[in-house]
Amino acid sequence: MAGSRPRRGWRRPRAGLPVVLILLAVGIWFALPHLSGLFGFAKQETGTPESVPPAAYRASSEAAKHPAAAAFDGFNNRYWAPEKTGEGGGEYLECDFAQPVRVMKIVVFSGTSARQDEFLTQGRPARLTVELTSKDGEKTSRTLRLRDQAGQQTFDVRGSDTVRARITVDSAYGSGEGRRTAVAEVEFFGGRG
CATH class of the missing domain: 1.20.5 (Single alpha-helices involved in coiled-coils or other helix-helix interfaces)
Structure with a gap:
């Protein structure tokens, strides 16, 4: 063709x-x-991060009826407070995890309660330093600046294979003679292993 x-x-x-x-x-x-x-x-x-509660806890000091365990008990109407009154700087909470965890977030309820009418009865953390220790001893830290308000405050804090956490109060709102810096609850979120 x-x-x-x-x-x-x-x-x-x-x-x-x-x-x-x-x-x-x-x-x-x-x-x-x-x-x-x-x-x-x-x-x-x-x-989605899951709750990773610690297995053991302690504090630099504890006021009567306000032990370190109250900051990790899952209730925000009980609180930890150090023994001494005043500024509260340098006082800390410390906790251990039963197995290494991957921390992604920390939730803090500052003051004596999440209820506004009870919140201002004691001092409240203004700045916290969170130090995470991994199973091989490596430490990472992060400074958290809290608002002076009742209720939950969530922070991105990352740590792999974390076996211990220390939360140190650097400064506080409403501190003074006869007032203790109170932390109602601290919760960790992430994953196991």
Whole structure:
């Protein structure tokens, strides 16, 4: 037929295409063990953090009827307060986890209660230093600045393989003679392992 082109027959792939396919297959083979870790990391970073309560707790000092355990008991109507009154700087809460945890967030209820009418009866933390210790002894710290208001305050604080946390009161609102710096509740969120 005039004006039509002859059809070409099937062409054999060049030698480069099989080599590329083999290299791609080998690359996937070697990457497979690492992909599950990559997807696991992505899940950890984007998943919803769960509560990771500590197993043991203590404080630099405790006022009568206001032990360190009150800051980790899950209720925000009981509180920890140090024995001494005044500024409260340097006093701390410390807790241990039964197994290493990945800390992502910390929730703090400052003052004596989450209820506004009880909140102002004692001093409240203005600035806290959170120090996380991993199972290999590595320490990371972060300073938290709290608002002088009742209720929950949430902070992004990250630590891997955390076995201990120390929360130190650096400064306080409403402190003075006869007033103790109170912390109603501290909660940790993240994941196990």
